[in-house]
Amino acid sequence: MVGVGDAPPILDFSAFYTGDAAAKKKLVDDVRSCCLHNGFFQITGHNVPLELQQGIMDWNKKFFDLPLEQKMEINKDTSNTWNRGYELLKSQILEEGTLPELKEGLYIGDEISKSHPYFVNKKLNSGPNMWPSATVLPDVEDFQKTALAYYYKVVDLAKDILKVLAQTLDLDESYFDEFTEGAVATMRLLHYPSQPPDSPQKLTRGIGAHTDFGTITILLQDKVAGLQVLDNHTKEWLDVEPTPGAFVVNLGNLMMRWSNDKYISNTHRVINQSGKERYSIPVFFSGNPDYVVECLPNCREEGEEPKYKPITAEQAVLGGYADSYGRAERFKKEAAKEASKKLVAKEVAVA
Numbered sequence: 001m002v003g004v005g006d007a008p009p010i011l012d013f014s015a016f017y018t019g020d021a022a023a024k025k026k027l028v029d030d031v032r033s034c035c036l037h038n039g040f041f042q043i044t045g046h047n048v049p050l051e052l053q054q055g056i057m058d059w060n061k062k063f064f065d066l067p068l069e070q071k072m073e074i075n076k077d078t079s080n081t082w083n084r085g086y087e088l089l090k091s092q093i094l095e096e097g098t099l100p101e102l103k104e105g106l107y108i109g110d111e112i113s114k115s116h117p118y119f120v121n122k123k124l125n126s127g128p129n130m131w132p133s134a135t136v137l138p139d140v141e142d143f144q145k146t147a148l149a150y151y152y153k154v155v156d157l158a159k160d161i162l163k164v165l166a167q168t169l170d171l172d173e174s175y176f177d178e179f180t181e182g183a184v185a186t187m188r189l190l191h192y193p194s195q196p197p198d199s200p201q202k203l204t205r206g207i208g209a210h211t212d213f214g215t216i217t218i219l220l221q222d223k224v225a226g227l228q229v230l231d232n233h234t235k236e237w238l239d240v241e242p243t244p245g246a247f248v249v250n251l252g253n254l255m256m257r258w259s260n261d262k263y264i265s266n267t268h269r270v271i272n273q274s275g276k277e278r279y280s281i282p283v284f285f286s287g288n289p290d291y292v293v294e295c296l297p298n299c300r301e302e303g304e305e306p307k308y309k310p311i312t313a314e315q316a317v318l319g320g321y322a323d324s325y326g327r328a329e330r331f332k333k334e335a336a337k338e339a340s341k342k343l344v345a346k347e348v349a350v351a
């Protein structure tokens with residue numbers, strides 16, 4: 001059982017694959033306890049090989065080591081409209097009142113061709129990935145192979161975690177199968193440069209305090225710490241130290257809404273004051289975009305009205321994006337206005 005002030009515990013997920021009934025029950029009980037408490041836990045004993053985790057992490061570093069203009073060739077904002085590709089440093093503000101975030105990213109997802117119905121119908125984040133060209137990255141094929149092998153393995157893991165989550169709610173383990181069929185999931189390779197010593201401590205974030213938008217997130221951290229989870233009870237920040245091979249799993253807003261707020265989508269953030277470069281890879285499992293999410297069984301009293309109206313998975317996730325990117329855009333426009341005001345004032349003073 002997790003207690004107040006405990007960092008997300010490490011659970012041995014192998015019980016799901018090979019454990020006896022007692023080990024499986026313990027896993028389900030531990031996961032339930034985490035979902036009710038902080039909405040975060042960590043797992044080892046999963047089916048994603050350590051070499052694959054290391055392989056994608058090596059590529060994460062190699063990609064961000066490319067010169068900026070080469071990364072910009074696959075800029076997410078200009079090269080496509082389906083949210084794939086490179087995201088420039090300082091593009092997002094997830095925490096109101098803080099500075100644009102010190103992180104750059106690469107969005108990767110299911111490799112979907114332009115004839116796929118999801119692309120044709122402009123479904124959430126669906127379309128071909130944006131890869132660097134072979135002139136920029138001669139071994140790009142290995143990058144693609146590693147990234148996609150890792151992505152599909154983690155998506156399969158997400159489906160297994162949802163089977164355990166179903167059991168935490170006393171539902172059949174197949175309860176979420178329809179939701180996971182045709183699911184959309186988005187992976188972000190992330191690089192957090194170390195925060196410059198002269199940056200304002202209180203306002204600088206690698207990623208500002210936020211909750212995730214989707215169903216569950218499965219995160220791989222490299223060796224440099226920086227992720228913190230807000231303890232829901234003490235309101236203190238708890239460090240989630242990287243553990244080799246372990247994934248951090250957390251519930252997103254869609255799961256919280258779906259469970260009628262019984263389960264927690266918790267606030268977390270990254271601050272990198274380590275003096276080292278930090279790398280991480282979250283995979284956000286959104287689910288089938290058209291699936292209509294409405295209050296799960298066993299998440300309200302008999303006769304009690306659900307707190308939320310039904311919503312499709314796609315609508316729920318898009319709402320979250322609009323808020324956070326809108327904030328960064330507004331911030332930059334304001335900053336540009338301020339800068340041009342200052343320039344005009346300077347020119348007037350000189351004239």
Ligand SMILES: O=C(O)CCC(=O)C(=O)O
Nearest residue numbers: 190207212227270280282
């Ligand atoms: O990089 C991390 O450790 C966390 C990333 C995260 O919270 C996110 O991308 O939503």
Ligand SMILES: [Fe+2]
Nearest residue numbers: 210211212268
């Ligand atoms: Fe997050």
